[in-house]
Amino acid sequence: MSTAGSSAEKSSARSINPHISVDCVIFGFSTNQLKVLLIERAYTDESGNRHRDLKLPGDFITPDEHLDRAAARILEELTGLHDIYLRQFEVFGHPNRISRKIDLDWLLETTGLQIHRVVTTAYYALINISESNRDFAIKNNARWIHISRIPPLAFDHLEIIRRGLKHLQEALRNEPVGFELLPAKFTIRQLQTLYEVILDCKLDNRNFRKKVLGTRYLVQLDEKQAGVPHKPAYFYRFDRNTYMRDRKDYIGFNF
Amino acid sequence: MSTAGSSAEKSSARSINPHISVDCVIFGFSTNQLKVLLIERAYTDESGNRHRDLKLPGDFITPDEHLDRAAARILEELTGLHDIYLRQFEVFGHPNRISRKIDLDWLLETTGLQIHRVVTTAYYALINISESNRDFAIKNNARWIHISRIPPLAFDHLEIIRRGLKHLQEALRNEPVGFELLPAKFTIRQLQTLYEVILDCKLDNRNFRKKVLGTRYLVQLDEKQAGVPHKPAYFYRFDRNTYMRDRKDYIGFNF
DSSP, X not given: OOSSTTTTGGGGGSOOEEEEEEEEEEEEEETTEEEEEEEEEEEEOTTSOEEEEEEOSEEEEOTTOXXXXXXHHHHHHHHXXXXXXXXXXXXXXXXXXXXXXXXXXXXXXXXXSOOOOOEEEEEEEEEEGGGSOHHHHHHTTEEEEEGGGOOOXXXXXXXXXXXXXXXXXXXXXXXXXXXXXXXXXXXXHHHHHHHHHHHTSOOOHHHHHHHHHHSSSEEEEEEEOOSOSSOOOEEEEEOHHHHHHHHTTOOOOOO | OOSSTTTTGGGXXXXXXXXXXXXXXXXXXETTEEEEEEEEEEEEOTTSOEEEEEEOSEEEEOTTOOHHHHHHHHHXXXXXXXXXXXXXXXXXXXXXSSOSHHHHHHHHHHHSSOOOOOEEEEEEEEEEGGGSOHHHHHHTTEEEEEGGGOOOBXXXXXXXXXXXXXXXXXXXXXXXXXGGGSOSSBOHHHHHHHHHHHHTSOXXXXXXXXXXXXXXXXXXXXXXXXXXXXXXXXXXXXXXXXXXHHHTTOOXXXX
16 A cells, blocks of 8 residues: 555544645646646445546644644655645635545545545645655655646645646745755756746746846856756856845835 | 624534634724724633633634635624625644633633634735724724734734734735725825835835836826825825736746
8 A cells, every 4th residue: 555645545544633634736847847746546436446536645634733744744755755845825615625426435435434524725845856756756656747737636636736836826926936946056047947837938038037137046156057059057046045134125016 | 792703602503613713814004003803702711700802703614614705704794894805814723722721611602512623714804994884893892903012812813913914914015915905095105104014114215106106007196185284195096907917927036
């Protein structure tokens, strides 16, 4: 039995609060693509046939568990990673969010309980895929799926991803969250591609470069790209301390 | 019995989900002050004496109630106002957030249930006090309390207000939410004061004016202040349509 797919499957063996869950939209970025980590869910239909579909990593909380810690636990069980950027973004509590028969049946099968309403707190996590342990995720029936190729999912998980992406886009416009998805050193071109992919638009190269280098948070390194067919570009790093210092004095109206 | 203070008090008479609640931090702005609308809670101590303290307007949800709708219901029951700016900002689910005896006793007294853990979804609302019906709020044991003079509150409500203010400050830096707290027409000076009060800082007049008028969303009206001892200033209004159009093309890195 997998660890990752089993967060909920293990629930029957321990005490849970069957009204409250957390779900994690784990965004990863690699080879210029935005992906979401999903796990396989197995269920049995009325004729006794087994099926599989995909769901977000998530779980009920235990009676004494802090929500943030539950989200971190799920993330760690699935990826083996600690200290990942994790942000609570929205609560999903629609009275009908659990109404499909296969979802009700799956909950009964995995928890032993008749559960009709669960309010779930959604988090998004940001992972630089190349630095995470891909093998671990694969071992646990977890799969990175391209953001625009996500199939129908369990429960309202497609809607949760859609909203999570919206929150990520908003954050990207206003905060330096994008660096969580990049390696520690990156080129301006890589940064621009990240923005273009997540915001799903084309940005003007010159303007982007000017804006980016106009902040004081990007520090040019002495190192350049190697083995590229074009003129090698300098690497940069994000200086969080400078950002935090300047941020204090930042007053909006750039909105 | 009051309507406002009674959201939870009425719970015993109807079916509730005793695990999940919503709480509203209702921010109001008037005479250059940021205030929060709080309601009186009555409780009986061990010696049978009645006491009163303050709490956020909030309630358990009913079994079939949507979270957003529960928040709007609480707001309307309390103020009589519809269509108020209301935003979900955070979930509070610490396992120990309900641990003080008076809080446990009050829940027992008002719901008839032994309740030990409630996960609450917090919303903030923004109200221009001068345009709201102050009498209604007063009738219902609700009181506007200055943000820096809030006494100890029930449950973790002081912490919820603290976090709500933080979210409001962040929103103010990045989005035109401030206009919700102002009359439809306002002077640049009024707008600046709103920013200074909420962000708790002093802004440079010239810079602020320049930034504000640099956006295309502020439209100068033909009307000026009347009966002021200084040179009367022009009124402005916020043009949401222009904002929404321009926002689509806005890419961050002004952070």
